[in-house]
Amino acid sequence: MKPALRQQLARYRERLAELDSLLADPAVMRDGPGFRALSREHVEVAGVVERADRHARREADLHSAEELARDPEMAGLAADEIVSASAELERLEAELQRLLLPRDADDARAAFVEIRAGTGGDESALFAGDLVRMYTRYAEAQGWRVELLSASDSELGGYKDAVLRIDGAAREDAPAAGIYGHLKFESGGHRVQRVPATETQGRIHTSACTVAVFAEPDEAEEVTLNPAELRIDTFRASGAGGQHINKTDSAVRVTHLPTGLVAECQDDRSQHRNKARALAVLAARLRDKDKLERQAKEAAERRSLIGSGDRSDRIRTYNFPQGRLTDHRINLTLYQLGAVMDGELGPVVQALIAAREAQLLAALEIGDR
Secondary structure, three states: OOHHHHHHHHHHHHHHHHHHHHHOOHHHHHOHHHHHHHHHHHHHHHHHHHHHHHHHHHHHHHHHHHHHOOOOOOHHHHHHHHHHHHHHHHHHHHHHHHHOOOOOOOOOOOEEEEEEEOOOHHHHHHHHHHHHHHHHHHHHHHOEEEEEEEEEEOOOOOEEEEEEEEEEEOOOOOOOOOHHHHHHHHOEEEEEEEOOOOOOOOOOEEEEEEEEEEEOOOHHHOOOOOHHHEEEEEEOOOOOOOOOOOOOOOEEEEEEOOOOEEEEEOOOOOHHHHHHHHHHHHHHHHHHHHHHHHHHHOOOOOOOOOOOOOOOOEEEEEEOOOOEEEEOOOOEEEOOHHHHHOOOOHHHHHHHHHHHHHHHHHHHHHHHO
């Protein structure tokens, strides 16, 4: 194992001891948000230390087997142990390197997913509806909660635009975190090639939607919104969430005047709750905008293999006649488009995460030379 990796693991052991002490402190236990944050960190750090301890034990086993191999009568038994221990050490070191990769602090947060119809008119809106369904089914399969915060319906079906909020575990067996970390690589241009329902001559049309995924900030880290810079409009709900259309002005639209960013919510019967949710979406968008601007100013940073944040990039093509999905960033092609559109997005998500980890590992190896 490289000395730098051993040093990192030593720091993790020290941090685990600190966390054990903090979590036993009654004052910390009374601080609900702080206690939860420390508990999440404890789970992550303990997982790393557990693997590090296993690695240390197997190193000791390997050294013992190598000593034993000097005895001709025990050489055969020792050889088997040397092979077994060496293989496990290699696997554990790879796991530890992956666990110690630099992480986006936002990965564990809830996410807002914004889908907008682009070029292609009605067909683009229909595809936007398909994407809403795909992300909803994928999230529900993970056991996450999904809310349709706002939606602008298209005349022929689908959506001109829609915003989903995807939050923590709705089932006890669901993954506890990592919602934004799982979905952040979905940001970009999504192109569809298929024969529209309105096409009479069977011609394949190409249309597109844009998807933007941004992390929901913690309350303590939300962007401070100046009321003087906001325009708040109320209107009657329509489409999804519009059970009492023409009865009350429950839907809320908030415009941030300096930037022109807009957020709206019409999901709830309560105007107050809709306003709170719209403000949360707006704060997340502003935070995301600031983050992307900071990244753009870092000219020395290489363009990321995935997740560059450029919303205009064509990241993926959905070819229905061929049943093919292609993610252009990592040259991934799957001939299981029907399953993906039904929410089986896992193979795509995991391939993107694996590609990002491989890129980070390669960067670390270059830095170690």
